[in-house]
Amino acid sequence: MLQRLRTTREDLLADLLAGATNALSYVPQGMAYAVVAGVSPTYGLYTGVFAPLIGALIAGSSFMVITVTNELAMPTGEILASASSVRALFTLTLLIGLIQLSFGLLKLGGVTRFISHCVTTGFVAGVGVLLILGQLQKLTGYKGTVHGNVFVKTWDWLTHLNGIDWRTTVIGIATVVVIVVLQRTRLKPMALVGGLVLATALVSLLRWNSVGLVGGISRISRGLPSPVLPDWRMAPQLFVPALSLAVLGLSIAAGVSQNYPEPDGTMPDASRDFLGQGLANICGGFFQGMPAGGSISRTATSVSAGARTRWANIFAGLILGLFLLSVGSVAELVPMTALAGLLVYIGFNVIHLERITRVWNTHTAERAAMVATFLLTLFIPLHWAIFAGVAITLLLYIYSSSTKVRLVQIVPDDSGGFEEQAAPARLASGEVTALHAYGNAFFAAVYALEANLPRPEEARNAVVLFGLRGRESLTSSGIAMLERYLRRLRSGGNELMLVGVEPEVKRALKQTGMMSELGESNVFDSTSSVGGSFKAAWAAAHELVKKKNSV
16 A cells, blocks of 8 residues: 555645645535435535545545545435435445445456446436436525425426525526636636635625525534444345445446546556445445545546646545534535535536437447436436346347347458358358358347358258357357257258367367267367368368268
């Protein structure tokens, strides 16, 4: 660990400035995400102290900032909606940490591949829409009494616009305008802070008492959190939601870390990133923290502010801790509508039209998966939407694997070599037909491949070479397909030869009895020389055809 923390004086100064910028700009964001989760803004601030610091010490990525994120805050709010105790938050955070730590210790860095890019794009876009709609009442000061999902509350708001408070609305809109303007200047890293500072100053100067403040819903006292114990009785009911948030957090964080390579240009260790997030959340579970993960916005802010090493994240946590120890209670003066305006701005920004367009234009199946995940995110609990996204990803893989199968025929060319052509529909009598299949060899793909094999019923004395080079395994479905095709061939006096057979495939052929069916002389092992196995099989097949035709 000490080796990872070595730095120079110049880098240390740059990291200190980047850490200070990140810490101050995190204050409004951390408070806002806590509001989204339906808990005290204090817990969002506490998370910003410990999570980045622990992540910097443990995680594989030097630049990724581990802290509260919108993608985790919103489903956390849904999960906690039925909880009667705030200790459910800490228990949930701890469970997420334990799951992520387990994944890291088991070196399961590849688990994030189970959520595809199209699914996360649809999920994040759906969360963005929910985030915007969920803040409309707070943004305008409307005190609705209707209970239900966000769409019911939005309809209630639309039909009661006469119930909004114009002062609250003015402050909320002003916050958004200031953030947008500052984002276009050199003060971009401090745009969120600037919006909240102006909103707080306006409410204080104009004495608009109708505008609700953070202090009206929660006290934010000076100091750092005292230790708490989780409620293990809640663990069974929180385990499945914790598993979904753990996988989601790791998946999004993997995308963050891969966009920010290490200073030497190498990619961060995904499994070590799992460890960093896991330990950060375990600490949060004992010190009043919220679920944390790799933050896209915080990492981008840190890097753009000049971060050079992992010390930037360490400084960010330490400086935020000093802020809470000294003037933390000043956060009580922030207007709630300003936090709502900040969240509306974030909501629009997470709906990346460029990414959506890219997925839309890529493939029909990915387009359908993105739209399905987006709609599910809007209408079912978010932690179940995550599992649905994983299921959609697997179905997408199976569908793509079963449809992307291409069968070609290998024929001699004019230069004495070989070239690929479309496979024939019917097998020609008295000739050698060499075939090779591209694509998957599992389940539904096998039947798609079998349907494209040349029909042998009208052929006589022909030989089919079927290439298997590069296939490290062959499923029972694949072997059954070869067995059926062999019987069809031999009913007309034709023969099948397998070419480029790998050791594992040969073992499967022997254990299933397929080798005996084929005959060992019709199985040609893969060789180190490219084309060696094929040339040997090609010569043997022509000899066999000549012998059959001479009889």
